Amino acid sequence: MRGLRDALVALSLANLCFFKVWAAYFYSYHRPYFRQDAAPGLDYLAILLDVILLAAVFWGGAQLARRSERAVVLAGMRLVFLMTLVVVASVIGRGLRPTRGPFATEPAPWSWTAVLVAAMAGLAALLICARWNRPLGRAGAHLVMVLSPFVVVTGAQAVWLALPSPGAETQARSAPPALPARDPAAPRVLWLVFDGLDQRLAFDERPAGLALPEFDRLRSESLVASRALPVSTATLVSLPSLLTGRIITYCDPRGPDELMIYTEGSAAAVPWSRQPTVFTRARELDVASGLAGWFHPYCRLFGGQLAACAQWPFRFTGEPRSLPVRMRDAAAMQLWSLPFADQFFFVDPLRLELFPTRSFRDEHRRKQEGVLARARAMAADPALGLVFVHLPAPHGPGIYDRRTGRLGAPADPKEWYLDNLALADRALGELRRALEQAGLEERTAIVVTADHSWGASASFDGKRDPRIPLLVHLPGQTQALRADAELRITVLHDLVLAVLRGELKKPDEVARWLKERGKEAKRQGSRE
Template sequence: MTAIKSRLWLEGAGTGIVFSLGICWNQISPTHIYLYHRLLPVTTVVRATVIDLVLACLLGTALVWLLDRIDAKGRTLLWLIFATLLVARVVGGLMAAEVILRLAIVPIKFWLPVAIVGLLLWIFARNAYAASVRGLRVLLLLLGICIFWMLPELIVLSMTHGGPETASFSKPLPEFAAPHRRVVWLLFDEMSYDQAFVHRWPGLNLPNFDRLRGQSVVFSDLQPAGFYTEQIVPSLFLGRSIVEIRASPQGWLHYRSVSGGHWQIFDGNQTVFADAQRQGWTTGIVGTFNPYCRLMTGALDFCWSQLLPFKDHFVADQSTFENVTAPVRAEWGRLTHHPFRTPSPEEEFADILSQSRSAIANEKLDFVLVHLPLPHPPGIYNRQTGRIGPGGGYVDNLALADRTLAELRQIIDQTHSAQQTTLVISSDHSWRIPLWRHQIGWTNEDETVARSRGFVFDMRPVLIVRFPGEITPTPVNRALPLLDMHNMLEQIISGQIASPEQLKQWAVAQPTGH
């Protein structure tokens, strides 16, 4: 009897884990990337996860016990209904955890075949049907054993967070005295050199990028520094390759420079921004995706970051009770067509654009990075109507990036230090067709554009540098790694590179094969 009770408890725990997969997956990931991308602390979130998991396990145990009492031999259709529910929850949970993002993957495509096969077994091979039920129960039992490490890990995680952090800060800045040298770095996320300048989609006009290209140093053959923003941008800050990252339970970034190498802690005091401060420059970042205000606390005088929302509906500044009930309230809202209120693309973009304008206009900041979520998918712009909103594609986002460039250049031109401001335009990586194709947000136009290039992933990112007063183009056609951009910024800030000619000489002098 004790063995039977233990088995039912473990099967119930396995069922509960399946039910709560969408809220547990990111929390128990060994890389803790979920923590890296959230505003900390997430104590109430983790506590809510623990409570929801325990409740799901109790519910799962009650359900398994009831099925076992009704049909311990596994010969009724109730077990088939139970199996299809579990399959739907697995797929739905992985979609909620953003592990599954492919457009073609939806729960019905998984539970429907299970339902059909199970029904056929029940009609024509009842013994095989019963054996399948026993196999399902064994799988649930094995999964239920995981509760013995999941719960302790979550409990420990709920007690290991540091103090509260904010998504922005501003330290006292010296009064603006006179026009002076500045560097404004605009990072357009996922901008492809090929799509912007070489094989531009017919009918797409990028007049502001074209104008800038005609009066700047343009690097046409940059080699990428990686595939993911979390790795590339910190590597540009450090001037050091990053091939793998993870976060500590406190959300701090750890990285490896070579595969299988030892883990290192990201240190903002070893970045180009800290070096600029040591030379007397004030520094600031306005950015998306990366938790810049945590990464760079000691190396910045101003910071504003926009962390992207997760689909689990948890909010760090809500109470534990509010987060416990959030999944149920979210599901109810979905069923009643009253979903949770989340910021719209218009609101999110308006926020980061407003902060970008302010940071660039603030001449107390000498070295400013603006990391924009453009033209990164999914599309948030309609180039035909000129309105921001969902439904567009990569080409539309390129058009919005061009419009945004014009707005921010206008802000630069209105500053007293405009004639002493070096403008750096870059991207972290190119348009990652293999990643986005078939994912949610991929449009028919995206498919057509990608097909026109044979679905080739042209890896070249963008790097354009305009020095004050520059009016003619200076092409740099030599293959160079994007990682060299770190050294370039260091020398621009120190004054060693101050003209197109000096930058081209620097590029030519860079060693090959590094």
Template sequence: MKKKIKDFIACFSLSSIIVLGPSFTQFANFNFFLNFEYLRLNIVLTILIILSVSYFFYLLKTKTLFSKNKFIKYSTYAVFLISFAFFLRAILKVVVNNMKPFIFIFFTITALVLIVFSIVFFIKKPKMLLNFITTFLIILFPFSSFLIYKASVGFFSYKQEKVQVFKNNKPKVIWIIFDEWDQFLSFEKRPNNVDLKEFDKLKQKAFSASRAFQPGSNTIVSIPAYTTGKKIISSQVLGFNNLLLNFPDGKASFWHKESNIFSKLHSMEINSAAAGLYPYEKLFNKYCTEKYSYFNKKNLFSYMPFVFYQMIDFYFTAPLTKLTFQKVKLFKSLKSFFESSFCSNQYFGIKENAFKIMKNRDINFCFIHFSIPHPPGIYSKKDKKITKKISSYSENLILMDKTLREIKLELQKSNIWDESILIFTSDHWLRKEFWDNTLSKLNKEEMDLCSQRKEALVPLIIKMPHQKEAISYDKPFNAISLHNLVLDIYNDKVSNEKDLVSWFDNLDDSLKKSYENITY
């Protein structure tokens, strides 16, 4: 009995390191984006996979390793050799992350020598080698358990709060953020194949600003800046619910512990809701009557194929890239399919949740964060629909315009469009260097347009209730000021387009410039 337990513990250590090794350095980051239900299901599913693989290894070791059938025996040898190669790759990832190619080659050669030595030793003294490997893996059991613990952070730490719904007659404000929406490529110099007729039509009866500076260079800075109303230099994910925000004065604080637009509105008895990419269900659990993040239990299984691709990339593509000193495009079409499928599901999931909160008349303030036109491109202009093939930034702009049309139709059906205040903007401009590292490369025209930009600007269009005329505003200001604008709307300081213009004219000087941490 003791031998069976030892064998299974050894197999468990081997399988857990192989399964969890590829994403060891991403656990904190990944768990941060998951809502509670998704996290629990993901952990349970991961542990089931580890146990299944462990049992598979256990059967190989106890039933087929010394089989009299040569085919079965040598097949078992091959499986274990590949598994130990994966094991060594995972250990290298944990111990020496982001190593240079020549260091990787050194470790690879060393690992191959060890494997060859093990084969020779196994032929001569198989039981002695097996006992040694079993003991070694048992010693690693605490480490493999630690990996599972790291992957499970947050499993018990969260409880869904039921937030009181207040009765009031306050206006409905819908703040919609389109991720990576660029002012220059949308309204200054568009790519030739882009027609944003819905946004052009909207601007004819709305306030539009042409010099709204982005609050930060990345989503993980901009969204916290919008919600807190504070300038943020940088941010760092430190765990399940912990995004550390670094401020200009050298101080730092966790996002969920900062006073934010939802907590402020809640204290004013204003009902708020949020939907989008980030884990709003965790971050603003105490203040939003409705909150949705894409990473929920409904979408768990749509993400799993992408996880399996990441394992393929980790164990095959990445090593070949380092060993050959060139980018190996193994399974590129597979990655393209998984990535576009996942991002398409993400878009539809966010849109579904957005419609829920926008049409709910009990909710006063809606904060919606769409995943487009951020890469990868998921829309085909030719087919006029979501595609499983990677498309372009320009085509994602067209999808964004199509989304606006759907939003307008849904709100008009519910008699909400005319009477509501709608704010359309972005978290940051188009980052040329970011798209260079994705499957959706910018085309030559898009690259040329990016090089013509002088300032990091995001679009800003605000439709006030029953507004009939266009207002073009060309004075510079930072889009982070939208935080205070929403609060002043609910403090009855801004109720029409004239109030809106006056409000921007009287902004503090500190809000009329780009932040120095942003580079062009």
């Protein structure tokens, strides 16, 4: 009977140890919406097997301690059990605390005060557990037993999510019928969104030793809005806002092919894939659109609106993974969930050297290369009047060394973001050269912005600035023009359509247009 009770406690404790992993796969970036790999259901099986293996370790340790019948060994077993509970409670507590926004991806930096307080709390917990070893051990075992039904709950939820969703699209939607050929002189727009591009660090307070020649060149011949603000700090929310031109307040993924969005002032969610977007509006103008992007499953959402589409969802592995590899990845994620681990491993959370796993850095590099390759082809395709590109760089992890000009681990992990900024700069140059080589630069407007600034910039230099770049370069423009009014980037939806309609042909027209939109936004805000 005692052995069975120990087994149940061990299984429940192991399941609690994987709390953050379960949360990630049930509620965050490992849900089907963010995935594009073979047999995603194997990941849930891998986590279940990891839980069982860890439970076997706990149970085996308990049995060995009991068989020794030595008081010091039994006391040590109870102390390890109690300290494991303390760590688990810390992990769960951090997992339940509010984040800066839905699906925040970057950890809030710890201060040395927080580290000292945490260390003192840990020491106090150790002393208390050592002093009242036996009664606390019994109480802890009872608590874990009470929580054991969650083993069934998580297991059932894993099986449910592993099953294919009825009627869900796991592949790209079919492209729409071809549009009539446009006038060869008709305006085009290349709309570039660099994920996490920070206005302050890229331009206003650029660190010494960081060269961004392509961004500087574009700024010298573009309208520059220095006070552009994102809708959200989360990519999940910002991109729907950009593409619909509406302020989105919250998003909820539903299956592999749908995102429910909540617009400002509305309590009801609507499916993103069924809302008018810049692509449907462009099609009404007989403008064919192309999209190359990461993070969102764009082709599953909007393939029916696009003449060309390429997607690299957030969890794009790019290669088949065996069950043992998936188990190792889940175990690495579990280690990353330990207190303070995210501060040390954020640059590359799955590269912990203890596990010969597929590197998160390699996965991110493949996304950057894939998106850029398809974006170059679309930018050079005269049949596409609107090309929207959502590039991973400079979002982490670090995948570039600006000193060598090569993709790979950054030479200085503390400067990975600066290296990725240089990579984003290189990508901008490649896309502009693709336009020039195709002879399309004289009729293609270039719009550059970001979905949000760098959320962890305070960990780099102690500063945080929400502003993002906004550059609008019209064909033939050779001089810079400033727009200093505060803007929300949702205005780009209408601006892009105005350019495609031929309503904005000169930089001063764009400046006046943005100024009027800014006034309208202020009037609406004052009425509310």
